[in-house]
Amino acid sequence: MPLLEVDNLQVFYGDFQALFGVSVKVDKGETVSIIGANGAGKSTLLRAITGINREKTGRIQFDSADITAMRAHLIARCGISIVPEGRRLFPSLSVEDNLLTGTATARAGEWTLDKVYDLFPMLRAIRAHPSARISGGQQQMVAIGRALLANPLLLLCDELSLGLAPKVINDIYAQFDHIRERGVSILLVEQDVMRAIAASDRIYCFLEGRVSLQGIAKNFGVDEISRAYFGT
Amino acid sequence: MAAEMMSSRRFFYVKPRSMLIVLLLLTAILAAAPSWLSAGTLRQISEFLFVFAMAESWNLLAGFVGLISLGHQGFVGIGAYSLFMIANASGISPHFAMLFALVISALAAAAIAPFLFRLRDAYFSIAIWVVAEIARTATAKSHWLGSSIGVVLEATRHMDRTWLAIGIYWWAVGIGIGSIALLFLLVRSRLGLALMAVRDNDLTAASVGIDVGRARFIAFVLSGALCGIAGAGYSMLSYHIDPNGAYDGNWVVVMLFITIIGGIGTIEGPIIGTAIYFGLREEMGDIGNWYLILMGSVAVIAMIAMRRGIWGTLTRKFAFELFSVRRLPPL
Amino acid sequence: MTVLQTIINGLFLGALYGLFGLGLAFAFGIMRIVNVAQGEFMVLATYIGLMLMPWLPVHPLVLIIPVALIAFGFGYAVQGSILNRVLDKDPMPSLLITFGISIVLRNLMVQVWSADFRSINIGKLKFMGFDVLGLRIGLLPLVIFGTVILLFVALYLLMTQTRFGRLIRATADDYETIQFFGVDYRRVYCVAMGISAALSAAAGMLIAMRSAFNPFSGVDRLLISFEVVIIGGLGSLWGMIVGGMVLGVAQLVSLQYDPNAGLMYAHIVFFLILMVMPSGISAWRRR
Numbered sequence A: 001m002p003l004l005e006v007d008n009l010q011v012f013y014g015d016f017q018a019l020f021g022v023s024v025k026v027d028k029g030e031t032v033s034i035i036g037a038n039g040a041g042k043s044t045l046l047r048a049i050t051g052i053n054r055e056k057t058g059r060i061q062f063d064s065a066d067i068t069a070m071r072a073h074l075i076a077r078c079g080i081s082i083v084p085e086g087r088r089l090f091p092s093l094s095v096e097d098n099l100l101t102g103t104a105t106a107r108a109g110e111w112t113l114d115k116v117y118d119l120f121p122m123l124r125a126i127r128a129h130p131s132a133r134i135s136g137g138q139q140q141m142v143a144i145g146r147a148l149l150a151n152p153l154l155l156l157c158d159e160l161s162l163g164l165a166p167k168v169i170n171d172i173y174a175q176f177d178h179i180r181e182r183g184v185s186i187l188l189v190e191q192d193v194m195r196a197i198a199a200s201d202r203i204y205c206f207l208e209g210r211v212s213l214q215g216i217a218k219n220f221g222v223d224e225i226s227r228a229y230f231g232t
Numbered sequence B: 001m002a003a004e005m006m007s008s009r010r011f012f013y014v015k016p017r018s019m020l021i022v023l024l025l026l027t028a029i030l031a032a033a034p035s036w037l038s039a040g041t042l043r044q045i046s047e048f049l050f051v052f053a054m055a056e057s058w059n060l061l062a063g064f065v066g067l068i069s070l071g072h073q074g075f076v077g078i079g080a081y082s083l084f085m086i087a088n089a090s091g092i093s094p095h096f097a098m099l100f101a102l103v104i105s106a107l108a109a110a111a112i113a114p115f116l117f118r119l120r121d122a123y124f125s126i127a128i129w130v131v132a133e134i135a136r137t138a139t140a141k142s143h144w145l146g147s148s149i150g151v152v153l154e155a156t157r158h159m160d161r162t163w164l165a166i167g168i169y170w171w172a173v174g175i176g177i178g179s180i181a182l183l184f185l186l187v188r189s190r191l192g193l194a195l196m197a198v199r200d201n202d203l204t205a206a207s208v209g210i211d212v213g214r215a216r217f218i219a220f221v222l223s224g225a226l227c228g229i230a231g232a233g234y235s236m237l238s239y240h241i242d243p244n245g246a247y248d249g250n251w252v253v254v255m256l257f258i259t260i261i262g263g264i265g266t267i268e269g270p271i272i273g274t275a276i277y278f279g280l281r282e283e284m285g286d287i288g289n290w291y292l293i294l295m296g297s298v299a300v301i302a303m304i305a306m307r308r309g310i311w312g313t314l315t316r317k318f319a320f321e322l323f324s325v326r327r328l329p330p331l
Numbered sequence C: 001m002t003v004l005q006t007i008i009n010g011l012f013l014g015a016l017y018g019l020f021g022l023g024l025a026f027a028f029g030i031m032r033i034v035n036v037a038q039g040e041f042m043v044l045a046t047y048i049g050l051m052l053m054p055w056l057p058v059h060p061l062v063l064i065i066p067v068a069l070i071a072f073g074f075g076y077a078v079q080g081s082i083l084n085r086v087l088d089k090d091p092m093p094s095l096l097i098t099f100g101i102s103i104v105l106r107n108l109m110v111q112v113w114s115a116d117f118r119s120i121n122i123g124k125l126k127f128m129g130f131d132v133l134g135l136r137i138g139l140l141p142l143v144i145f146g147t148v149i150l151l152f153v154a155l156y157l158l159m160t161q162t163r164f165g166r167l168i169r170a171t172a173d174d175y176e177t178i179q180f181f182g183v184d185y186r187r188v189y190c191v192a193m194g195i196s197a198a199l200s201a202a203a204g205m206l207i208a209m210r211s212a213f214n215p216f217s218g219v220d221r222l223l224i225s226f227e228v229v230i231i232g233g234l235g236s237l238w239g240m241i242v243g244g245m246v247l248g249v250a251q252l253v254s255l256q257y258d259p260n261a262g263l264m265y266a267h268i269v270f271f272l273i274l275m276v277m278p279s280g281i282s283a284w285r286r287r
Helices: A042-050 A072-078 A095-105 A113-119 A136-148 A166-174 A176-181 A193-199 A222-230 B002-006 B016-035 B039-065 B073-090 B094-116 B121-141 B161-187 B190-200 B202-207 B212-236 B250-262 B269-284 B290-305 B309-318 C002-031 C038-052 C060-081 C092-113 C139-161 C163-173 C177-181 C185-210 C217-232 C237-257 C264-276 C281-286
Strands: A004-013 A016-026 A031-036 A056-062 A080-083 A154-158 A185-189 A202-207 A210-216 C129-132 C135-138
Touching (some): A016 A031, A031 A193, A042 A080, A042 A154, A113 A136, A136 A154, A136 A166, A166 A176, A176 A185, A193 A222, A202 A222, B016 B161, B039 B161, B039 B269, B073 B094, B073 B212, B094 B161, B121 C092, B121 C217, B161 B190, B250 B309, B250 C092, B290 C092, C002 C163, C038 C217, C060 C139, C139 C237, C177 C185, C217 C237, C237 C264
Parallel strands (some): A154 A185
Antiparallel strands (some): C129 C135
């Protein structure tokens, strides 16, 4: 039984259709990546899963429950948490307060503030800083820490590397093993194809709202991925 | 909207020129009405048309500019007091003095606009209410303006009652039909297009070169002037005004109710709205406040359930428009 | 000496005006809703206080607590049943709705309690006072001032030191993202409106201890609230108090010279400030 199963999902923004019957699954303990060009529908998939976008048909099943029509805050309480595109920290709050908002899901689990500081030691030093005044890489760590403090079963990551220096991205991805060890499954949306393949068990490639390629990450060569990515 | 336009149903649309001809005919018929209608009926129609025009002035600002004025009673008061004071002081006929009411209301609007426009949305709405309150309290304190007792339209003392009533009626017809024509022409003008662009998204409008400030200013002055002259006309019906009556906050409730129930941003919606307002007043008679409570409730319910008002919902459902505010060629 | 005394009274009154503004600003800051019915909330709370008086034989200042709790419930209910339905980007519907609610409340209050003026009997406190440096300081204004400061501090602590305050601030920042962490932003809005109503209730009770009121007093209260917010600037607690004080002093000083003016000079001062400093006092300070 997969942890997350998306079946024949169509998603709309008003009159505009963004996804045309995509099916994706994530098994427990897996790390799955979604790659694809801008506008292919990757972030839309995450918005649909988290319940922010409610204009959809098809089925989304999570941890044996049908969450297709559920409201966003309830889906979060089921155990899905997200590191949103652009981080979206709360500007009025300090770093620590931002992290603590994650605990609002009130889910039992092993993630605590201390464990998050162990994962990203740099944050301890800046815990009282206003979150708007820290660097992009630090913000990304806070966003991840916040999502972890929700004690999710499934962590969604939307474009982690956007706007960050390569070294910073490396540091962040380096922590993924630790996260995985704790039993969190991960669904990753990533522009950087090589990084996505290196970090995941399986990948899906999206092209114009449809799945153009799927399977075990290491199995695909550059040419094949290129074709699926650009549609040539 | 898009789906309806593409549907196979024929979209019924009245050409502007035809509409103006209809309006002219209507004006002619109404103007001739005194020969067969009683004074009492003329008075009722006058009241209807003045209130209708006031509502259209509010509608102009709310529906086409996107500004809600919670202080439009200020223009009613300024119009009324201008008329009375000038007619009394100069001895000219109140019918001519009406033009002064128009001009002074326009000037008042022009004077306060620059400051009010510094505020957005709800803050604009309440700020104009503050201005109306200043006007009210200042008037009530002014001995020259009659203080709380108010002013009587002395100038009419020696005028023939029948012709006076007919004159007021003709003003009502002119202002009432004129308000429809004004909105109609405005909407179809370049200014109107600019206004609707500004209403929908002022930043984008500015970026395509529309002078947002100028467009809003002109619309605001037109709205104030129309409301002022309509208020002046209305006040002539009772020959007496006082600060609490002329600057009564409940004027806005009436204008708002009529516009909302008819349909904000439609030209013909307030016709239905005014009819319903007067109908309710007849039915509810003198049960004091209940009609106000009803109007307030309607505002709440309309915003939740029926934002386009009665007319707006009907035109959408049956795909027709009388005074089209769309700039489409006929299908 | 009289002028100085009037100014001091104006400062005390002004702090209370600051509390008026706080109720309005809180709702706007969290939910972008301008509650035009704010004044009517204040007046209604005061009538409820009057109704409770025979049943709760406590000092009116203590009565503020149950009244504020009832007001909280009322604000929560209004947000939940009506205002949460119009949470779109367009500010027009919520403005018209709260205006409609103000009309309904005002006229219902006239039906129930008539248009007669009432006030809260504060007993001996109204006449007590003491002398400091030749100035007469009334005890009632001082107590009201103290209560206002207490409420400001309490709200500040709630917002900055508590878990729930953190959630409210986060929701105000980004109501979409907060859902990702299990929070129903609509419920947060209900609580925020409840808090706004409770603050307004306290303000309404306090002002009724100083002067008489009737169902139509809501208009004046709303306009003051609004002017305080504009003068003081939206995000600043200090700004509210300073803005309120400017209006309080303007009103009381002008009353010395023109006893029938009511709030006219306060309104005029507001308009002058609007002409000169459109962003309010706190924005001016930041420069």
